Amino acid sequence: MAHVIASADQLDFSITDLPSMPLPTEVLMVRPLHYTVDYVINPHMANQVGNVDTIEAQNEWDLVRALFDQIGLNVRLLEDHDGLPDMVFCANQSLPYIDQEGNRHALMSIMHADQRKREVPYIEQWYRQNGYEAHFLDETKIDDFEGCGDAIWHTGKRMLWGGYGYRSSLTAYESISELFDIPVIALELVDEAFYHLDTCFCVLDEKTVLIYPDAFTDEGLKLINTLFDKVIEASQYEAEELFACNACCPDGRNVIIQQGCTDVNKNLRDAGFSVHEVSTYEFLKSGGSVFCMKQMLW
Template sequence: MTKKQSIYTSADQLDFTISDLQAMPVPSEVLMVKPTYFDVEYVINPHMKGHVGRVDKMQAQNEWEHLADAYEEHGFRVHMLDGMRGMPDMVFCANQSLPFIDTDGTRKVIMSIMHAEQRKKEVDAIEAWYRTQDYEILHLDPEKVSDFEGMGDAIWHFRRRLLWGGYGFRSSIEAYEEVSRLLDTPVIALELVDDKFYHLDTCFCSLDEKTVLVYPDAFTNEGMKLIHALYKNVIEATSYEAEKLFAVNAACPDGKNVFIQQGCTDVNKKLRDAGFAVHEFSTYEFIKSGGSVFCMKMMLWR
């Protein structure tokens, strides 16, 4: 398609359909950071309140291993990076970067500018790993962009060169002007309005080209119009399952299999009715820190 503008903030601005967009291959690899030093040591989101020092580290390790095993069982190569002391949230490795594969096969990554001071050191640690993998490293201009939290807020449309970008709590809308320019990719910008859903990945899960799982109350009316304009099938989570069980912080790495926190009865039925295979995981220890399945991995291209 010929990109007419970079950022779309209302349905009236849309001048393309999903079929107009360039295709993009499905990632075949996964990065995960070991939870060796995972804990709740501070409060930077509403879910952390009351959980400082209350993580069962042995249980967290078990939960993490079961999820990592599932990616390997489904044919993904899993890169396991050691956690680092003093970076308890580094395990949520969806946040420090936004990787991308260009049309010529070049692998690129935009590094994040973390909103919370407590997490800024994580970016350098993740960047060091990307350098060992021959990624082209890109940085946002700190004079133009105050914060951007990678794939926590910037989510690729399945198999298409389109980014869905959340802003309002952890990423600024100005970031997407830079991201769009660096990757030559249009961005659908969605304002987030509930601080319990502070990242887009807590309330928006791209399942396949036509289907998305969302929590509607996390968005403005205009945001929901944009979602309905570009997705044929919109599955909605209840407030209980979205907030308490992080139902929408699921992952569908191949367009068929959905990895999700256990106990999401309503959402899981809707997913199965829509033809998806559902795989439940316990991530209760990580929910104490405000993250679940999606947050705990980064999808990568080879």
């Protein structure tokens, strides 16, 4: 079923037609020992250089880690490195995958910003040491691709949602679709404050998604509304200031989300999800929250 779909009239399948994929059972987190805001590569970092409370950031990270453990995921840890303050956002450096024979793979990212390129080899080394086969995109043809920041698996299905426009190239998804033999639904991002797909789009379960609608084109919204039975919308304040859509729902039931997202959290509970609020204020200063701070694994 390998192909990239960028408009609703290209759809020739429904979600129920897709092969199943097991849910992740593990989560990789990178310690925030060197986390700071040292430069500006997205709008959220403006005026935040030097403003991180590193002790509070560690406390926030510890709580997120504890919640993943509490809901039953095996938490794997990797040390960060001096000079790589954004390595803690380990959703970005790779796209992991498990094939239908149970073999584990990881496609390594081509980071958009020069400041983050040195993160990728450390993540690659971890994958190789833990039984994953590493794959690479052709950097002579593809400018950038930032892993699960922009490439998000549909819960329980062999299909990706792929964001492009700021940190990842549309052409990357052609290679990804062919490599993993899966369809990719390509969504153009149109607001620089929502520079990654995971800042405005959170798959909750097979039928439900949380989005900030103004981050997408009309065609993108049509694709989302066609393939999900229920679309929960976040307000601009909760999406942009509190990163509501950068929540994580690893099991289709439990949602870990930045505290204070009052309207979104009510809608999540009304839809039957268990909501776990955390403080990630120190990480919001760098433009990330829960989803950015982890990588789901098999």
